[in-house]
Amino acid sequence: MSVKYIPVQWNNNKYIYDAVMLLGVGLFLYVFLYAAPGLLSHERPINPQVHNARAFGACAFVMLSVILCIGPLARLDPRFLPLLYNRRHFGVMTVFVAITHAGYIIDWYFAFSSSNKYEALLFANTSYGQLAGFPFEIFGIFALFTLIVLAATSHDFWMKFLSPPVWKRIHYLIYPAYLSVVAHVSFGILQDQQNHTFTVIFIGGAAAVGVLHLMAALHERRVDQAIKADAVDWVPVCDVAQMREGFARIKLLANGERVAVYLNEGKLSAISNACAHQNGPLGEGRIINCLVTCPWHGFQYDVTSGRSPAPFTEMVPTYNLKTDGAMVLLDPRANPPGTFVEPVPAPGREAKL
């Protein structure tokens, strides 16, 4: 399957996803900007520019925290995979909210002087040698630029152009960017305020992101230990009896590659576990209409050849299999992507016609 660089492939689920997300963000901003001031009994209100900047900055932080919780949640429980499906729209929306935050700050705090406001952003405070009073804006600038790069390269065109591994490495920059936001806030408003509601929400959000990632990593490690193979010619995968029609067993090879071994209509086939789209875990998908379907975005592959059905052109490597009694054995040398491999009958699991 391929998106063929069509800007966005819309479907009902994406409409619903985006609508919910926009409603949430809209409500956050509306309540912060228009409902909250009425409840504050300030003798004179905060300047609207500062109020706006804070609303958009806080919103971007909450959005980013939610986005970063989705990945580990989906690793821990596949029922959360639908949240992963359209996550990039959430990310792009966050960038616009963050740019608005920076815009209000730059047009207010750094404007009205005889200097250029962007230059002023860099020279007005240069106390880099101290913790209190550190120019925390610089962390915001780094985060903003990183987010802009990620949003600009979020489209599938860039994934094809850069290749999924490179693309993925670039998109891991989201973690330094998030840490940078944490530093931005920790050196900034956290040291400044009297009311500590923001501190509590902020630490809670950042901790949720951290703890979920840790849990997902531990979970992943346990799974890896269970499926890791020694470096041998033919790698034992499992007993045929452990296989389930339409589903895969995943094997982690000594070279770090993962293979998805599928039982389909009583026959065994093996393809790479890494989806050609975004490296989604094909072995955690299932066979729908004779095609392996990726759990992340639904790309599909013929299980015997690793090829997407026409007119699509995606291909993943295939692997050779044999059986020894009831044991399924895997040749760890991958075939070139798209190579047809005759499926191996699974002893005792022949399809009932």
Place this chain on the structure above:
Amino acid sequence: MSDDNKPFFVGYLPVPQALRGLLLAICVLLVSGFAGFGLALGVAQDDPGEGAFRFDYGRQTVTGVIELTPYPLLRVTQGNERIKPGHTLMLAGGGKNNVDSRAIPLEGQLAQASGVILERGDLDMMQLRGGRGGLDAAEGAAPQMEVDQLGRWKLAGEICDGKCLAGAMRPGRGLAHKACANLCLLGGVPPVFVSTRPVEGSQFLLITGPDGERLPEKAYDYVAQFISLEGDVERRGDLLVLRMDPDTLEVLK
């Protein structure tokens, strides 16, 4: 890994029945969560204080003697209902700009100043209108102005830019505002020291370098922070001026 009891989501197919309840719950949680955070954070905003531009007073015009500390002051000799003779006004231009080019040629002379007042408690400042309408020489001889020396003081507090603090920005102080304050001070807007304890009845002091020059570069690293410092205090009309000693600067927190 997979389990056929668990529903399988594919984006372009309808959502499996078994997932609908969970997804609906997540949608409701997300939307109400965002609204809730918006409310919690919105109502957690600190009071920015009472400072403001007093456009409601209308344009104020008074006459007095121009003094340079080196930041320009107007020692009012002929006031109006709001601004009494004996009062000392700090002067600033529009935005983050000073009025040096207009005030320096008038040093020691009688001048008429016109503009809008910024006010926060007993701290105030005048933002002059542009051009000669804002500051111009006045007829008559300038009277001699007194400067009382109040000796050396050790004070704790915060260096702010006097204009934002007085109400040009709300909030106009604190670490989040440090870069902005520095930009004002670099522009020559009069800096103010906010003392935790009043000095001779006043909490706000115009602050300068040790020999009455502009705020020393070293002080910029400490703007908007809680510090202690020593310096000589003098009284000019009802305004205190602190000539700080940069070697005594210490961060307290």
